[in-house]
Structures are given as structure tokens and as C-alpha cells.
Amino acid sequence: MAQFEPVLTARIHKPDSTSLASCQADGGYQGLKKVLGMAPADVTTLVKDSGLRGRGGAGFPCGLKWTFLPKDHPGPIYLAVNADESEPATFNNRILMEKDPHQLIEGIAIACHAIRSNTAYIYVRYEYGLCYRTLMQAIRECHDAGILGSNVMGTGWTLNIHVHRGAAAYICGEETGLIESLEGKRAWPRIKPPFPAIEGLFRKPTIVNNVETLCCVKQIIDRGGEWFKSIGVPPDPNNPRDAGSYGPKLYCISGHVNKPCCVELPLGVTARQLIDEHGGGVWKGRTAKAVVPGGISMGFLSAAELDTPLDFNGPGKAGCLGLGTAAVTVVDDQTSMMDVLYNCCRFFAHESCGQCTPCREGTSWMKRIVERVREGQGRIEDLDLLMEVAGSMGIIPGTTICGLSDGAAWPVKNAIKKFRPELEEYIRSGRRSVTPGAELMAHH
Amino acid sequence: MPVLTEELRERIRAEFPNYPNKRAVTLPALHIVHDALRQVSVEAIREVAELLELHPSEIHDTMSFYEFFKDEKHPLGQKRLWVCRSIACMLRGGEELLAETCQRLKVRPGETTEDGKVTLEFAECLGGCEGAPCVLLDDEQHHNMTPEKVEELVSKI
Numbered sequence: 259m260a261q262f263e264p265v266l267t268a269r270i271h272k273p274d275s276t277s278l279a280s281c282q283a284d285g286g287y288q289g290l291k292k293v294l295g296m297a298p299a300d301v302t303t304l305v306k307d308s309g310l311r312g313r314g315g316a317g318f319p320c321g322l323k324w325t326f327l328p329k330d331h332p333g334p335i336y337l338a339v340n341a342d343e344s345e346p347a348t349f350n351n352r353i354l355m356e357k358d359p360h361q362l363i364e365g366i367a368i369a370c371h372a373i374r375s376n377t378a379y380i381y382v383r384y385e386y387g388l389c390y391r392t393l394m395q396a397i398r399e400c401h402d403a404g405i406l407g408s409n410v411m412g413t414g415w416t417l418n419i420h421v422h423r424g425a426a427a428y429i430c431g432e433e434t435g436l437i438e439s440l441e442g443k444r445a446w447p448r449i450k451p452p453f454p455a456i457e458g459l460f461r462k463p464t465i466v467n468n469v470e471t472l473c474c475v476k477q478i479i480d481r482g483g484e485w486f487k488s489i490g491v492p493p494d495p496n497n498p499r500d501a502g503s504y505g506p507k508l509y510c511i512s513g514h515v516n517k518p519c520c521v522e523l524p525l526g527v528t529a530r531q532l533i534d535e536h537g538g539g540v541w542k543g544r545t546a547k548a549v550v551p552g553g554i555s556m557g558f559l560s561a562a563e564l565d566t567p568l569d570f571n572g573p574g575k576a577g578c579l580g581l582g583t584a585a586v587t588v589v590d591d592q593t594s595m596m597d598v599l600y601n602c603c604r605f606f607a608h609e610s611c612g613q614c615t616p617c618r619e620g621t622s623w624m625k626r627i628v629e630r631v632r633e634g635q636g637r638i639e640d641l642d643l644l645m646e647v648a649g650s651m652g653i654i655p656g657t658t659i660c661g662l663s664d665g666a667a668w669p670v671k672n673a674i675k676k677f678r679p680e681l682e683e684y685i686r687s688g689r690r691s692v693t694p695g696a697e698l699m700a701h702h
Numbered sequence: 703m704p705v706l707t708e709e710l711r712e713r714i715r716a717e718f719p720n721y722p723n724k725r726a727v728t729l730p731a732l733h734i735v736h737d738a739l740r741q742v743s744v745e746a747i748r749e750v751a752e753l754l755e756l757h758p759s760e761i762h763d764t765m766s767f768y769e770f771f772k773d774e775k776h777p778l779g780q781k782r783l784w785v786c787r788s789i790a791c792m793l794r795g796g797e798e799l800l801a802e803t804c805q806r807l808k809v810r811p812g813e814t815t816e817d818g819k820v821t822l823e824f825a826e827c828l829g830g831c832e833g834a835p836c837v838l839l840d841d842e843q844h845h846n847m848t849p850e851k852v853e854e855l856v857s858k859i
Contacts, residue, residue: 334722346788346827384733384770385784385828387841420720423733425768428826442728442754444767460722512790512831519832554789585831587789601792605826611767695797698804698811699787699824 262489264522265481265506266473270357276392278399281360287405289479290367294413301372305475308483309504314340314431314468315553315582316661317570319501320475324373326455327463336464337370337378338440338454339472342424342431344383345553346605348585350508350520351469355382355389358473359396365472367410367417368479373465376416381436383424393421428609432660433466434458435611446613447660474505490525491569503569507584511537514544514590526572530564532586544590548677552582554602555665557672558589577675579668595677596684597691599669600628606666616651617663623647624670629700632692636685641674706749710738714753724754728764732771741777779814779821781859783852784838787824790831799835800824802849807856819859 274280281287293301306321327335339362343351354362366378382390397419400406408416427445429435434448437459458464467475478486486505493502503525509532512518516538523536529549533540540546548558551566551573559566559576566572570581589598607625612618624647627640648671651657652664674681692700706714717730731750735742742750742765744758751758765771772778785791785800800811807815807822814821830836833845839855 343829344827347790347831348827349829349831352829383829384841385825385838385843388843390841418720423729425729425733425770426825427768427770439729440726442725442764444764460726510831512834513793518790518834550789587793587831589793593793598789598793601787601789605788608826693797693801695787695799695801698801699797 262506262524265477266354266361266470266508267357267520267522269361270353275357276359276396278360278396278403278405281358285480286360287364287411289476290364290371290405291411293368293371293479294411294415298372298374301368301479304483305372305478308478308486309502310471310474310478310486311501311503311570312468313470313474313507313583315345315555315580317581320467320471323455323467324369324465326453327373327465328456331374331463333374334377334460334462335373335375336459336462337366337373337375338433338436338459338464338466339366339378339380340431340433340436340466340468341380341382341386341389342436343386343469343583344428344431345555345583345585347512347550347587348510348553348583350510350583350585352386352389353508353520354469354473355386356392359392360400361473361476362393362469363396363400363406363419365474365476366419367406368475369465369467369472370417371415375465376418378417378419379440379459380419380421381424381430381440382421383430384426390421390423397421427611428605429611429660429662432662435660436466437464444611446611447662449659470508477506491567491571494571497571500571503571503581509536509568510583510585511588512585513550513587514541514546514593515539515588516541526567526569528565528567528572529559529586532568533564533588537586537588540588540590542590544592546588547591547593548589548595548598550585550587550589550669551576551578552580553585553665554587554605554669555662556580556582557668558676560676577672579664594684594691595673595680596628596632599673599681600625600632600696602669602673603628603666606662610662610666614658614660614663616657617666620647620651620663621666624666629692631685632690632696634688634690636688638682638685640685641678641681644670645674704749705739705743705746706735706753710734711753714750725756725760727754728756728761729768732761732765736771736778740779741772741774743774776812777814780819782821782823782840783856784823784825784828785852786826786828786830786834786836786838788827790827791835794834796835799837799847799849799852803852806849806853820856
């Protein structure tokens with residue numbers, strides 16, 4: 259493979275990378291100008307043919323999603339930008355917004371032209387204060403320069419982008435939870451269908467796209483669909499449902515590595531390559547015991563599975579839920595999987611929105627069971643009990659509205675399946691590993 | 703006595719044109735009030751509801767869903783310090799950082815220091831994982847934290 263050149267992150271190290279002048283000096287908004295002369299349907303076809311799949315976690319083909327909008331709808335049609343990036347260990351969207359806001363804004367404008375929308379909302383998580391301020395500044399600059407507002411680039415087309423701040427709730431990253439939250443309600447995900455493309459924000463047709471996805475859209479317009487398809491992994495010929503894993507991807511590397519970072523690489527790099535070639539190797543001269551492939555919802559790869567390619571298919575073949583957000587977290591050989599499992603269970607118990615009983619009760623009980631085990635009061639049967647609870651919650655067994663609960667179940671299922679001897683040994687030893695910090699939080 | 707100043711009301715009204723209905727201004731309005739008053743009291747909920755032409759219970763329903771917003775029984779200090787407890791930070795000392803910070807500030811998670819300067823909390827993943835352990839001071843991230851660095855941050859408040 260030819261030397262890979264980062265594209266999405268090409269500008270992030272430049273001084274002044276967030277200013278409109280600096281962005282335009284690098285050819286910014288030329289893609290939008292080109293697109294404004296094209297028919298919206300042609301833009302959608304171009305994006306569809308590039309093979310771009312959503313970067314937020316589900317990997318749904320982006321252009322195909324756009325085609326689900328009703329034809330000849332009188333409007334309004336909305337674009338909701340999912341910048342609620344809350345999957346543990348994921349921070350690639352933050353970097354894109356903090357360092358190159360105009361790449362995102364141009365991607366949004368291109369998408370809005372394609373889907374015939376005049377209004378976009380960026381739903382940004384509260385914890386990203388710098389992103390919020392950077393985006394607001396960039397949007398103001400665009401209004402002053404006639405790139406946004408009532409006469410986009412002199413074409414007479416209207417486009418407004420509003421930034422809407424979240425309030426620290428993981429569920430708002432689920433697309434219909436996000437919509438409910440934007441409407442001013444509790445973020446309870448909606449039953450689908452209707453999908454947002456038919457009835458979404460304010461009951462109007464709505465496309466929800468992730469930040470990185472929209473940045474890819476801008477690059478596809480600049481460089482062409484063929485360029486995008488020349489990167490990554492083509493569809494598996496033995497799997498007629500595989501849409502391929504094309505394009506560059508931002509991988510986050512965190513946990514027990516020497517150099518935690520975010521790195522842009524072609525889709526399909528392996529977990530081992532990420533750790534050794536980009537994360538500086540496992541810290542303290544240790545080895546990796548487990549690796550989270552794409553946020554904790556995706557489960558774990560064991561040490562024997564580190565050569566799994568992190569494309570849209572690889573993690574699933576290794577028993578994980580999927581590629582997720584491509585946020586790779588390394589757990590070293592000195593760390594107890596029981597403690598890692600507890601951390602995952604605690605997260606989902608805290609973040610379940612409470613709407614569906616199997617999730618609300620299941621996440622809470624899984625946390626309590628692992629909590630008891632960590633207090634030295636575990637029983638071997640607890641592992642089977644955990645498997646039973648995990649197996650009964652989620653879209654896959656058909657008991658919940660959204661996928662949060664599948665994500666809550668997956669680390670439990672993977673940990674018990676792949677690390678059972680270690681977990682049993684922990685229980686038999688009667689060890690206690692509750693930290694003072696965990697104790698303080700438990701009583702909060 | 704109304705608790706929302708005219709300035710706060712004006713800032714809330716300025717959000718109206720951004721949305722097709724006033725209900726969507728619920729979160730922006732709560733943020734405006736919460737940032738300024740460090741709490742959203744029952745009276746503030748009533749006044750926001752009146753501005754948004756909603757029933758106060760609708761505002762309360764949304765507000766209580768997001769544990770983020772504090773009511774009048776649990777007002778925030780001058781600043782809010784969140785210590786991340788999720789996996790990337792936990793693996794690099796996040797829980798120890800929280801415990802040590804509690805000790806140094808003489809508070810438990812959720813409490814405010816005696817001088818009213820800082821409310822300490824734990825947070826789920828803040829998205830600053832390349833700089834784990836990380837903390838959030840109001841809405842600004844600080845990476846690669848140690849108890850000393852946290853203490854220094856707090857001392858500048």
C-alpha cells in the first residue's frame with residue numbers, strides 16, 4: 259500500500275487551524291461552491307457511490323440513509339449533527355471540532371444541500387466546552403463571509419446552523435434520544451419505525467449524521483468517490499450483505515499504552531498495529547490482556563485476537579458487537595478483568611435512560627452483582643446469572659427500544675466468555691478489590 | 703420576587719428564533735439559568751415555564767432527567783470540578799485521583815467546599831482519554847492530572 263496521508267486531520271497541527279482565513283487558504287469551501295452548482299440528488303449519489311458508512315458506531319451507509327427522505331417533501335427537512343460523542347474512550351470528534359471546525363461546517367453545508375435542508379443543529383455534549391465555543395466562532399465567521407445565512411455564497415440559498423448543548427447524558431448519542439433531547443424533552447429513544455428520515459426532529463424528515471461522517475463527506479466532494487474507495491477494505495466476497503469498509507478512520511488509543519492518542523489510518527488496521535506502531539506499545543513493558551475495539555459497548559478482544567482488523571467486519575468475527583467508534587482501550591496483564599468489568603457495568607447502570615425495564619433493571623443488577631463480587635462475596639454461579647441477565651436485554655433479544663442495552667450486555671458476555679478462568683479464580687480467592695474512590699462514589 | 707433577571711430573560715428569548723417552537727428552548731434556557739444562578743430553583747422553573755409557554759412540570763420533567771442540573775437544595779459552588787471515572791481514566795489512576803482530591807478538598811463527591819468555591823463530582827467519560835486521567839472544570843478539560851495539578855487548578859478559583 260502506498261504511504262497513507264492523513265486527510266481528516268491534515269490541518270489540525272497548523273497554527274490558527276480554526277480560522278476561516280486559514281481554512282480558505284487550504285482550499286476550504288471550494289467543495290461547497292462546486293456542490294451548489296450540482297443537483298442535490300447527484301450529490302447524494304456521489305456520496306452513496308463512495309461507499310461512506312457512518313462513523314458514529316452503527317456503520318450505516320451514509321448516502322443510502324439520505325435517499326430514505328421522502329421525495330418532493332415541502333420541508334422543512336432537518337440535519338441533526340450528532341456531536342454527543344459519549345462512548346467511553348472516544349474523543350475523535352472532539353479533536354475534529356476543536357481543531358478544524360470549518361471542515362465540519364463545510365460537510366454540514368454540503369449535506370444540507372444534498373438533503374434540501376435549510377437548518378442544521380449540532381448537538382454537542384456539554385463536556386466539550388471548547389468545541390462549543392470554537393464552533394460558535396466559526397459559524398459567526400461564516401455568516402460574516404456570506405457562507406452561511408440567507409444568501410449562501412451568493413446563490414440565494416438559506417442555511418442556518420445552530421449549536422445545541424447537551425447536559426451530560428450518554429443516551430443523547432442514540433439518534434432518536436438526541437432528537438427528543440433537542441425538542442426539550444427527556445432523551446427517551448423512540449420506537450422505530452418511523453425512522454427519523456420519515457419523521458424525526460419536530461416531526462419532520464431528519465437526517466442524523468456523526469461529525470466524522472460529515473467531515474468525510476467534505477473530503478469526498480474535494481477528492482472524489484474513487485479516492486475514498488481506494489482506501490480501506492473492499493466488501494467480503496463471501497458476505498453479500500457487506501458494504502465494505504472504505505476510507506480513512508480516526509482511531510482513538512487509550513488505556514495502558516505509552517502514548518495515548520488519536521490517529522487517522524485506513525480502515526482495517528489491526529489492534530496490534532495500533533498499539534505497537536501508534537500507541538507506543540503497552541506501558542511499563544507489560545503485555546495486553548484485553549483490548550476494547552471500539553468503545554466499551556463493543557466488548558473485548560483477548561490477547562489472542564489482537565490481529566483482528568478493525569474494519570466494520572473484523573470485531574464482529576471475533577465475537578465483539580462491532581467496530582463501534584473505533585476507540586481502542588488497552589488493558590494490561592496486571593489488571594483484573596473483574597475490575598474492568600465493574601467499570602463497564604457501573605457506566606451502563608448510570609447511563610441507562612430508564613425507559614425499558616430490561617435495561618433499567620438489568621444494568622443495575624449487573625452492576626450490583628459485580629459490586630458484590632468485588633466485595634469478596636462472589637459465587638461461581640454469579641457468572642451464569644450475569645450471562646442470563648445480559649442475554650435478556652437489548653434489541654437483539656428484542657426486549658428494548660434502543661441498542662444501549664446490547665452495548666451494556668456485550669462487555670459482560672465477552673468478559674465471561676473470553677476470561678472465565680480468571681473471573682472464576684477471582685471469585686474463589688474471595689479477593690476484595692473495591693478502591694477507596696469506588697467506595698466514595700458508591701455512597702454518593 | 704422573580705429570580706430571573708431581565709438580562710437572563712433576554713438571553714432566553716434570543717434563543718427563540720433558532721427553533722420552530724419554544725419547547726426546544728428548554729435545555730438552552732436551563733443552561734442559561736443554571737450557569738448564572740448555580741441552581742435551578744422551583745421558582746426559576748416556574749419563570750422559565752412562563753417564558754416558554756409550558757407547564758412547570760414539563761420543564762421539571764426534562765430537567766430532572768439530566769442529573770446535570772442542580773435544584774435549590776443542592777446549589778453548585780462557584781466552580782464545578784468533575785473527575786472522570788470511566789475506563790480510560792480508571793486504568794490510569796482516575797479513581798485514585800478522585801479519592802485524593804476528596805481528601806485534599808475535604809469533601810465527598812457531590813459536595814461543595816466550605817468556602818463555597820468548588821463542587822466536586824465524578825463524571826462518566828469526559829472524552830479527554832489521550833490525557834487520562836482528566837478533569838473538567840465547569841466546561842473546560844484539563845488533561846494528565848495529578849492531585850497536585852488539581853489542587854493548583856482549584857487554588858486559582
